[in-house]
Each structure stands twice: as C-alpha cells, then as structure tokens.
Amino acid sequence: MIAVDKLTVAIRSLHNRTISPLWRFTLAASALLLLLPFTFRLDGQSHADWLQFLGSFHPLLVHLPIGMLVLLPILELAGRNRVALRESAAFVLYLTLATGVITLALGILLAYGGGQTGTTVMRHMWGAIVLLVELLVCINARPAWISGEHQRIYPALLAVTLLTLTWTAHQGGSLTHGSDYLTRFMPGPLKQFFRSATRASDAAYVGSVYALNIHPIFDAKCVACHGAHKEKGGLRLDFYDLLIKGGKDGAVFVPRNPDQSLLVQRVTLSLNDKHFMPAEGRTPLTADETATLRAWILAGASPTAASVPGIRTPTKNTQIPLQPVGDYSSLMNDIREMQQSEGAKLVAVSAKPSDGLILRTIDVASKFDDAQLARFERFAPFIVEAELGRTVVTDACFDTLSKFKNLRALHLEGTQVTGQALAKLSSLSQLTYLNLSGTKVTSSRLAPLKTIPNLRHLYLFETPAGLESPLLRKGVTNSQ
C-alpha cells in the first residue's frame, strides 16, 4: 500500500511539474540537430567551393571540443577536493557545447560542399549529432547532481558521452587516415589478438565450394532468421566463422559426419515437426540443397576447399578483372584533333577514363589503312579495343598493334590480313577477344596465338582455317 501511495505521489508531482525552459530549449535544439542531416542531404555531389573552404576548418576546430570534453571528467573528479575546479567545469561544459555546434556545422559544410558520402561519413555525422544531444542532456542533469538530488545520472551520462565521443572520433580518424589507421602499424601479436575480435568476413574464401555452393543456400533460406538482423537461437549463418561457432545448442555440424550434424537434422525433419527448419512456413531446402550440404560436411566442411566430391560448382565464367589504363584526360585536345583529321574516332569506353578508349573506324573503314593506324600509336596505352573490321589494313598492322599493350579486343574481320605476323600479338597480355572472321587466315598460322595468355574468344568464321561455321569459342587457344 505504501508503495502505491508513493507512486501516486510521484506521478502527481511529475504531472504538476511544468517543463522547465532549459528542457524546452534542449528538446527544440535536439530536434533541430536531428533534422539537420535530412535538410542537407549528403548526395555525393560537390557544391559551392566556399562551403568547402569554410568546411576545411572543421579538422582544425574539432580538437577543441574534444579536448574540453576530455577535460570535463577530470575537473569534476578533481573538484571533489577543490571547489573552484568543479565550478569551472560548468563553464567548460557550456563551451564544449558551443564549440561542438560550430564544429558540426563546419563538418556538414565540408561533407556537403565536397560531395562526400558513404557509411563512415554518415556514422561520423550521426555520432556528432548524438554527442551534442547528449551534451545538452548533461547540461540539464548537472544541477541535480550538484545539489545532490540525483547522484548517478550525471556521471552515467558523462560516461556515455565520452564513449560516443570515442566512437565518433574514431570514425573521423578513419575518414582522414584510412579505416585501418589503428591496426596498420600495430605490433604483430597485438594484431593477432584483435583479428579474432574484428568482424567476420568471408573474403578469404572467394571461389571455394563454400562460397559458391554452401553460402548461397544459407543466404537464400536461413539468413533471414540467422543473420545480422535476427539471431534466432544465438546462431548466425551468414559468415563461416559464425557458422562454426554454432548457436545456443552448440555446434551445428560435425565435420565428416552429416548425420550427426544438427543443421542437417533440422532441415530434414518432417515438415510438421516443430523443430523443422526453416521455421515459420518459409521455403524448405530442396533435395539438391540438402544433398549439397551433406556432401560438403562429409568432405570436412572446409571453407577453402575448391572442389568437393558430389558438388558441381557453378560454371560462372571467371572474369578477368579489367586492367585500368592511364588517364588520357591530358590528351583530350590531341584526341579531338585526330578525329577531325582522320575521321576515325577514339571513343571513351565509359565515363571513367581508366576504362580506356575504343578506336572506331566504321565511318572511314574503306580508307583506313596501316599508315592511318600507325598515327594512333601515341594513344596506344589507352586503347583497349580496336574496331578494324572491314578496313583496308594488311599484315603490316600487327607492327603497330603490338604496341597497344592494353588491348582487350581486336576486330579484324573482313580485312586483308593473312595471319602471317600473328606472332607479334603475343605481347598483348590483356587480349581476350580476337575476330579474324572473313579473312584469309589459315589454321597453320594460328599457332602463335597459343602464347597469348588471356585469349578466350577467337572467331574464324568464313576463313580457310578449316574451323567451319560453328563457333570456335573458349578454350581453343587458352594455354592453361
């Protein structure tokens, strides 16, 4: 009964108490701060220079509120013996807030003006906003602490604020110095220690049976409940490291023993069993998927094994990563001039200069000869594709082409080349596509192509090479 009385009194007093102006200010200011990122959405496009200019003072100013905030608990602690220090702490607190707000404003100008965006920037910004809101709350809570009314609230708030500060500052550090700035020069043993604590990643398993066959099953059928968002039964299946850790009921599989593996058991129960997985009427695993899982566990459940008996890895053709070429922006004037004089065009593969240029001759094909080709030699490093189909180039063109070191695709269909000097192409390590259709190339002249390491697509339609119509693709000249 007494407790109930106390409660009603407390509620009544709460009811009667009007919100103080300071709290009102705090709420309004917090709302404004929280709205800020929605008003100036970081859209990844750069804006006026002067915004960036002002913003560039952000890294300079930022250390001021940080220093003061770190000073704050020291003042409060030392204030136990020296009252003057505790009194100055209040001033430092206000000053921290004031400089913090300015710093945030400059930071947003910097990010907005410079077109910066991305997770780290967003985290850094949100961290700073939360930090300022926390400071506002600290200011509100401090008087009660001084008067001895509430002993714990202010210190706890201060601790939380300092933690937020640490996290936010770390994001800022990652922005300026790169995300690995802390671990980069860490002594070996320490690094080892931290590695186990860092986020799980399957990056090391690219191309393995686990990555190609097993992980996709989990991803499609299990991760909705056993992943980063939900962790039912304490189990996560989205990364190998977490998978082997198991869940509340222990390890989910026993290497080399699928029948004893909890995971296999649970997905093969009868549909009506309440332990059946996937639960809640989600799509069950297919027979193929269960078989794949079994085969993988039977083979030892290795994350790195590249082949496992009984599992066919999907034959997704492994793409050769495109080799970036240099930036041709400085040659822009020459490129334009060349086009006006020759008619052949150098066309950008994409908006990214490092994707290179295409040499396009289609409109002047009937006049484009070896001499004209030779004039494009100075753009050689930037040309990744040469469309020379139906031009009047001859075998002499290979002298020039051998200097196109970044060439990926070469069209020579319908030209006069006989393949006499094909050996000169062997220096083109990036070449994957060669079209010799409709030329006089004979099969005996194709031998040197074996030395082109990455050649995947060779077309010899309507040539005397004897490889008639259907489709000579893949493997034919692949030396591996």
Next chain:
Amino acid sequence: MKQHPLCTDCENPITPLDLPIPAGLKRQWAAVETRRRFLGRSGKVLGWAALAGLFSEMRLRSYASGADVTSPASATGNALGLPHFAPKAKRAIYLFMSGGPPQMDLFDYKPNLAAQFNKDMPDSVRGNQQLTGMTAGQAHFPVAPSHWPFGQHGQTGTWVSSLLPYTARMIDDLTIIKTVNTDAINHEPAIMLMNTGNMNTGKPCLGAWLAYGLGSMNDNLPTFIVLQTKTNPKENNQPVSSGLWSSGFLSSEYAGVGLRSGADPVLYLADPAGVDRDVRRQMLDTVEQINRQTLADVGDPETNARIAQYEMAFRMQSSVPELTDLSKEPQSTWDLYGPDAKQPGTFAYNCLLARRMAERGVRFTQIYKRGWDVHGDVVGVLPTLCRETDQGAYALVTDLKRRGLLDDTLVIWAGEFGRTVYSQGGLSEENYGRDHHPRCFTTWMAGGGVRPGIAYGETDDYSYNIVKDPVHVRDFNATILHCLGIDHSRFTYRFQGLDQKLTSPVPAHVVDGLLA
C-alpha cells in the same frame, strides 16, 4: 520594455527612445542598443547568408537537367557522362512478340497440369486478379494444359516446347526469365509499359533513351531502327503504333526510324530523274540555312532535330541500299535463316537485316512481330506463329555468335504479358484459347552482359503466380540498361518538374541473378 496591453502595433514596438526620459539617457541607450544589435545581427546575417547559399544552389540544381557537361567523357563525344561504367554490350536487338505469347505453351513447363485437364483453376490461385472483359463473365476457368510435349535440351537440360525446335538448339546460350510481370492487363498499356516504362503514351521508349544516352556508333545509319514484320491475316494482330518507338519528351532525333516491311524499305530513296547528288546537296544546304534562321528566330530545339534528320536522310540514300542489298550474303546465311529470309518483310528477313545493322554500328534495332494474341484456336495458330519466328530468332543469335558479335550485342525476346492457364471460351481435347495474364510471363535474353544457360525465377503449378524471384518490367528494363553500361537510377532527364527515367519513379532494381 513591456508593451502596453492595448498597443497592437507589433511592427513598431515602443522603444525607450519614445519614452519621456532625459535626452542623455536616450543617447546612452541608443549607443548600447546599436552595438548589441550590430553584433547580433552581423552574426545572424552570416548564418542566413550561408543558408541562402545552400538553398539557392539546391534550387538552381533542381532546374538544371541531368547532364554533367564537365565529365572527361564529354570530350570524346558523350556529354552525358555515359556509359556510367564499362558496358558488356554495345548494342541491342529487341525481338518484340506483340500480343503476349503463351508462356506455358513455350517455355514454362508445367507437367502437373495434364492431370488438371478441364478442372476449374482454384480460386485461391486466382486471388484478387482482375480479369479482362473477355473472360470476366465466364462461369468456369477450366485448366487447359499445353497441347504440345516438352523436351529437355542443351547441356543445361532446359525444358522447351516442341513448337520451338530451333530455339531448343541454342537453349544453352539463352537467359530465360520465367517471372517477368507487368501492371497492365490490356495490350496498349502493357506494350507501352514494356517499351517506355509507363502505361500512358508520351514517354520515350528504351531505344530512344539509348539513342539519347549512348549516341550513334556510325554516321550513316540511324541510331535506332524499327522493323515491322508483315502481318499474317490468319493471326489476331494487335495494332503496333509509332508511339512505341517515340522519343517522347526527348528530342525527335532519338525516335526510332521505321523501315517499311516491303521490298522498298524506304520510299523515294533514289534521287528523282534529273536531280544529281550535287543538286540534292545544294538544296539541303539551302534548307539548312532557312532552318538555322528559324532556329535563331524561334529557338525551338525541334528545329535542330529537323536539320539532323535531313542530313541523316541524305546519307541514308547511299547507306540503306547497301544495308538491304543481300546479294553478297553467302549460302551459309540462307542455310541458317531459312527460305523465309529471302522474302522482305518476314521475321527471318528482319532478323538478317538486324544482324547486318549490328555489323554496321546501329545501336538499337527493334523487330516487331504481331499476332501472338491467341484468345482462341491456340492449337491452330500457335504452330504458325512459332514457325514464323523460331528459326529467325535462332539464326540471329547463332549468326551473331559465329561472327563474334554476340559478345557485345544483347538480344532480347519478349512480349507485353503472358496468357492464362485456363481456357478462354470452350475447352476441348483438341483446342483451347488463352486470355491475357499480367502476373507472370516468360522472356529471354542472350549475349553481352547476361548469364547464358539459366532459367531464372519460378512460377506456381498453374503458371499463374510467381513463387520465386519476380522480375518486374521496370527491373527487366533496368537490367537491360545495366548490360549497356547504364545505371538506370542515374540516367534521368528533367521534364515537367521530374527527373524522368525509363524505369519510372517507382523503384526498380537490376536483377543480379541474370548478369554474367
């Protein structure tokens, strides 16, 4: 200073200066007030200036169109900064099966349906699906299993109807999508949505977007060409209007150029007697001068389009005869495309033209084949439709492949929607009809950018609802753009206050599962 309760003039509140106090005090007050106001105001002014700067810039940007003229690519011809990334496909050929091919008779194999013959499709399957006026009055929805057997083909063992023996041969090269779905149930809105991303007429179509975004690869032929297949009067031909290859709000020079399906693909192509090339050239030069004058006076950008089109027409006088002269095609071509290809206007002939256009740098070719609207007599009409299109499509893909063009050409085969599993009208052992069905239909792609040899997505036992991996028309179009190096969400054109895009304002996604 507290205001008098009766004073309502908030604009000019009473200040100490108005009060009957000594002048010295007033001066003192004024001095204090000024400094405070000065400092306070100067701070505020800076703040407002910053804010105004931010806002005005946002407004300015919102009025500018999406073009980013400062990108380095602009110097090599593309002012839009396109392609956004290195594309897998440089060009595309779209085989449009107007009318809505029945997916369960061609690709979407449903062996369980045989047992359901003439049984009503459960209401639970139909759900709240709106029906067309043609079947809404039907008392029964009897399941009509496909009349034709299916077989497994290729190394992938993909099921294909016996109606498509040629398609079956190239099945390992195809990316079959069984779960394309659309918002519309009638032809005009559905075909518009498929082509322009919007059910209403007036938006640019895929080809116009590509012509605008990627530009031409050659000087002598249009960037976007449309070929119509001659209609077969025995088939149920739905109209195909030029709105489907319109440039909408983009400049008219990006609209598709339709070639006629007769022996004369472009009328009056040759200069009339007595007019030689020089005379024609001089005439065009004068017309251009007049047009330039009009442009200067009126400032209508469409005048520019007109000038460009005159020039294109002049060049087409020599390029089109060369394009359509098939006399130098080797015998292997005729073996591949079949006897139909010798007759101008057939689907096979158009496929052969499409291959020749691909060789000559045409960015986008769209071939329309009408007649797939099989409301009745499926058994009678469908084999004809398949015979007319099967070999041509196969020949096109195969020809592109053997000539080394399939690596950077995307071939697309699609209609505007699918058809119902239940029979429209009477169902007998011998025959049935099928109504429009928007919830799922099958399309395929082949070539640059897409993953060959897969069948993507799954439908339910009635080929009525999608159970796995739906691909909305918008996603379908977003994926096509992706293959051509375009991020659909960044490819916009400001019109009527909106950043318009092919994939419309509703979010669309590139279907990763389809990509190579």
